[in-house]
Amino acid sequence: MNLLPFLVAGLVIGSVYALSGVGVLVLYRTTGVLNFAHGAIGALAAMLLWQLVPTQGRLQPAIGIAVCILIAAAAALLFGLLAGPYLARIDELRKAIATLGFALVIIGVLLFTWNDKARTLRLDTSSIAINVGGSRVNLTQIICLLLAVLVVVATVLAFRYTSIGMSMRALASDRELASVVGTNVRLVENVAWALSGAIAGASGILLANQTRLEPAFLTFLIIPELAAVVIGRFSSLWLTLVGGLVIGVLQTLASAWEPITAYATIVPFLIATVVILIGRRRVLTIGVVRS
Amino acid sequence: MSRLVIDRVTVRYGGVTPLDAVSLEFEDGVCGIIGPNGAGKTTTFNVLSGFAIPAEGSVHIDGESLLAVPRHRRARWGLRRSFQQEQVIRSLTVRENLLLAAENSGATRASVDAALDYVGLDGRDRLGSDLTILERRLVEIARCVVGEPRLVLLDEPAAGLDPAESEMLLGVITGIPATTGALVLLVDHDMDLVRAACATVAVLDFGRRIAAGSTAEVLTSPDVRKAYLGIEEEKA
Amino acid sequence: MISFLARRNTRVGAIGLLVGLALAVVIPFLPGIGQGSGLFALTACAIYSLAALAAGILYGRLGLVSLMQIALVAVGGWVTLRLYYATDLPFELVAVAAAVVTALIGTLLSLPALKLSGLSLAIVTLMIAGGIQVVITATGFPNGGTGFLGRLPAGTVPDTMPRPTWGASDDAYFRYVAVVVAVVFLAVWWLLSSRVGRAWAAIRQGEAGAITLGIPVTRYRILALLITSFITGLSGALLAANTGVLDSTGTTFSAQQSVLLFATVLIGGTFSLSGAVIGGIFFYGVPVLLQAWGVSGDLVFIILGLGTIQAITTNPIGIAGSVAALARRWRTPRRASRAREVTA
Numbered sequence: 001m002n003l004l005p006f007l008v009a010g011l012v013i014g015s016v017y018a019l020s021g022v023g024v025l026v027l028y029r030t031t032g033v034l035n036f037a038h039g040a041i042g043a044l045a046a047m048l049l050w051q052l053v054p055t056q057g058r059l060q061p062a063i064g065i066a067v068c069i070l071i072a073a074a075a076a077l078l079f080g081l082l083a084g085p086y087l088a089r090i091d092e093l094r095k096a097i098a099t100l101g102f103a104l105v106i107i108g109v110l111l112f113t114w115n116d117k118a119r120t121l122r123l124d125t126s127s128i129a130i131n132v133g134g135s136r137v138n139l140t141q142i143i144c145l146l147l148a149v150l151v152v153v154a155t156v157l158a159f160r161y162t163s164i165g166m167s168m169r170a171l172a173s174d175r176e177l178a179s180v181v182g183t184n185v186r187l188v189e190n191v192a193w194a195l196s197g198a199i200a201g202a203s204g205i206l207l208a209n210q211t212r213l214e215p216a217f218l219t220f221l222i223i224p225e226l227a228a229v230v231i232g233r234f235s236s237l238w239l240t241l242v243g244g245l246v247i248g249v250l251q252t253l254a255s256a257w258e259p260i261t262a263y264a265t266i267v268p269f270l271i272a273t274v275v276i277l278i279g280r281r282r283v284l285t286i287g288v289v290r291s
Numbered sequence: 292m293s294r295l296v297i298d299r300v301t302v303r304y305g306g307v308t309p310l311d312a313v314s315l316e317f318e319d320g321v322c323g324i325i326g327p328n329g330a331g332k333t334t335t336f337n338v339l340s341g342f343a344i345p346a347e348g349s350v351h352i353d354g355e356s357l358l359a360v361p362r363h364r365r366a367r368w369g370l371r372r373s374f375q376q377e378q379v380i381r382s383l384t385v386r387e388n389l390l391l392a393a394e395n396s397g398a399t400r401a402s403v404d405a406a407l408d409y410v411g412l413d414g415r416d417r418l419g420s421d422l423t424i425l426e427r428r429l430v431e432i433a434r435c436v437v438g439e440p441r442l443v444l445l446d447e448p449a450a451g452l453d454p455a456e457s458e459m460l461l462g463v464i465t466g467i468p469a470t471t472g473a474l475v476l477l478v479d480h481d482m483d484l485v486r487a488a489c490a491t492v493a494v495l496d497f498g499r500r501i502a503a504g505s506t507a508e509v510l511t512s513p514d515v516r517k518a519y520l521g522i523e524e525e526k527a
Numbered sequence: 528m529i530s531f532l533a534r535r536n537t538r539v540g541a542i543g544l545l546v547g548l549a550l551a552v553v554i555p556f557l558p559g560i561g562q563g564s565g566l567f568a569l570t571a572c573a574i575y576s577l578a579a580l581a582a583g584i585l586y587g588r589l590g591l592v593s594l595m596q597i598a599l600v601a602v603g604g605w606v607t608l609r610l611y612y613a614t615d616l617p618f619e620l621v622a623v624a625a626a627v628v629t630a631l632i633g634t635l636l637s638l639p640a641l642k643l644s645g646l647s648l649a650i651v652t653l654m655i656a657g658g659i660q661v662v663i664t665a666t667g668f669p670n671g672g673t674g675f676l677g678r679l680p681a682g683t684v685p686d687t688m689p690r691p692t693w694g695a696s697d698d699a700y701f702r703y704v705a706v707v708v709a710v711v712f713l714a715v716w717w718l719l720s721s722r723v724g725r726a727w728a729a730i731r732q733g734e735a736g737a738i739t740l741g742i743p744v745t746r747y748r749i750l751a752l753l754i755t756s757f758i759t760g761l762s763g764a765l766l767a768a769n770t771g772v773l774d775s776t777g778t779t780f781s782a783q784q785s786v787l788l789f790a791t792v793l794i795g796g797t798f799s800l801s802g803a804v805i806g807g808i809f810f811y812g813v814p815v816l817l818q819a820w821g822v823s824g825d826l827v828f829i830i831l832g833l834g835t836i837q838a839i840t841t842n843p844i845g846i847a848g849s850v851a852a853l854a855r856r857w858r859t860p861r862r863a864s865r866a867r868e869v870t871a
């Protein structure tokens with residue numbers, strides 16, 4: 001059987017997982033918040049896009065997409081602004097649970113406004129296609145692949161050469177020290193929320209297009225997205241990219257193998273669980289070490 | 292009576308050396324460990340209670356190696372420790388807080404009441420959340436004397452108390468060796484407390500021992516004053 | 528023992544238990560809510576309160592976030608049905624066996640993550656919930672067929688597992704469930720007052736302090752996992768017997784539901800047993816109620832989401848805890864506190 005189409009499809013979906021994972025990672029490293037609502041924000045953007053650009057659209061598709069990504073960024077930023085002071089005082093686990101609450105709110109709003117019927121999100125770029133080794137790859141899919149790499153490269157460069165990027169790294173490595181040195185912590189955090197929200201919006205739209213437009217389904221794609229972050233050891237952008245790709249490819253290849261097609265979607269969970277378990281060493285924080 | 296020998300213990304974390312070939316000897320009664328912040332006092336306690344593994348050195352009590360006892364068995368062995376941060380569980384009663392200590396160190400339930408009698412706490416069915424801060428500190432001391440303790444480590448046991456309350460706690464602390472036979476080590480920044488409670492004291496700074504001996508001598512030594520106050524005696 | 532019985536907590540608990548049992552007897556006689564779908568919903572609420580209890584113990588007493596409780600309910604239901612069709616044993620035996628299997632599975636799956644941070648455990652349990660969702664959707668629940676999966680060919684009318692002998696009718700089954708729930712709550716309550724509960728409280732307070740006291744922390748955590756997974760498996764068994772057949776096609780056993788359960792438990796109050804009851808009612812009952820009143824059930828998500836954010840950032844004791852605190856303040860006059868809390 002020709003596995004190439006599956007490989008390509010796997011790389012495509014994997015690159016969106018990776019893109020999403022990068023968004024989660026940037027926010028996590030800057031603020032300590034592991035955003036479980038990342039998928040939900042994506043779902044929000046996707047549903048809005050579907051609403052704004054139905055068929056021949058009142059809005060130019062490109063503008064529509066830009067608007068929805070902006071709204072996603074704004075939603076994330078809003079949460080960061082409102083919840084930020086409270087989140088700062090609690091530990092990582094509770095920060096993450098708070099975002100779980102945020103995800104529930106978003107799902108509720110989405111389900112209430114639109115019901116949970118499965119819809120399709122069509123993107124114009126999908127109509128342009130090229131031939132790669134016998135399988136058809138459309139422009140949207142190419143965008144998925146390129147966008148992921150582009151965002152990772154841009155982020156790595158930003159971290160190294162822009163002042164806000166360096167501030168984010170400072171916050172990631174030692175919060176207290178960063179604020180003492182004069183980093184405007186709140187500003188940097190807010191930028192991280194907005195950026196992460198924008199990435200969530202973009203990946204949400206792409207995922208809705210590549211899989212299906214269904215609020216709850218898209219929200220819980222946070223699970224494979226987190227899997228990419230796990231493989232990236234919660235710290236490396238490149239590893240997150242690779243992780244996302246690996247998950248996408250393995251999952252799609254698994255779905256090509258007849259006996260386990262129905263179980264293919266378990267791949268992200270399996271990989272992530274295994275990686276988490278053989279990976280991090282826990283540090284026993286005893287609160288008595290600093291004297 | 293007990294004799295604790297810490298012999299050239301070194302602890303390293305990454306690039307930091309909180310304890311550098313420190314040798315200390317303590318014998319009988321209440322002994323103090325003092326020093327500026329970051330001197331290694333809490334690290335010493337961490338070594339004794341098993342939270343820090345020394346890269347070098349040994350610790351012996353009456354000839355027995357303490358480091359050979361696995362961390363989770365040290366309570367049963369006779370180690371007791373109080374922390375700077377309050378450890379009383381608010382949702383449990385006084386008695387239940389004590390039972391916790393007794394059950395997990397092999398002490399009998401009768402010793403719970405004995406320990407509470409010793410520190411002088413009544414109303415043993417009150418919840419931790421209904422106690423005053425002095426009473427909570429007393430519960431922590433009671434936890435340290437339950438059963439048959441051999442080595443009691445007290446880390447700023449009077450934190451949060453006013454002078455009158457500290458005075459009360461002092462009496463309880465100084466009576467521990469006589470009542471239980473245990474050796475008590477006290478870490479504190481309150482010099483009045485240290486002077487009143489401890490017959491001998493050791494001073495640490497930057498992970499090294501800079502003085503040890505009788506409290507009166509040590510507290511007037513110029514090296515110690517320099518370490519604490521950072522002034523040269525010549526300029527004084 | 529005497530002092531245990533004399534405590535105010537015990538008296539309150541005993542009253543709660545009696546009230547609960549009285550309600551269990553009376554409710555099926557009530558018109559409206561005690562009939563048909565109303566009774567069915569109440570039965571489900573009672574069953575889910577067990578799952579809520581399990582999640583509540585893990586978070587409230589040990590600080591462990593487990594986002595896979597509903598997935599374990601599914602496991603309990605699956606094993607129950609499979610064992611019934613394989614052995615034809617009475618429900619009680621099958622249910623206990625299913626609970627034991629669920630206890631082992633739940634513990635084994637969580638065990639490796641115990642050594643990691645709390646956040647890692649949350650992530651791992653969410654992953655497992657997602658994984659089990661995929662598997663259960665693909666395999667379905669046993670419905671009388673042969674083979675490991677116990678599925679009949681598509682198109683055949685599925686078998687159903689009959690109700691237990693003492694809970695055959697809807698009324699009787701409601702009371703049966705109520706009794707089981709009461710027994711489990713009693714057992715848990717006793718456990719929490721015993722040395723196990725004390726050790727758990729110490730672990731929640733701080734691992735270092737617990738280790739210093741000599742508490743074998745990992746062993747007590749494993750015990751917590753075994754007990755809570757057992758209880759969850761039991762709720763799966765009761766769920767299976769309620770309808771005789773379980774359906775994996777909808778969202779009933781999805782990862783989403785596990786998250787929702789955790790949210791309801793968090794809001795209802797993880798520290799007290801009544802919080803679990805509130806959790807169960809909220810989890811199953813409120814969406815049903817809203818739908819009955821013509822309001823969209825989706826509002827529940829919003830309520831739970833906001834409640835979660837509020838609960839986790841500000842109010843750790845939940846609704847049940849707040850009510851209890853209010854009651855206590857109303858009963859005991861405030862003493863002038865003599866100590867000044869000086870931060871060192």
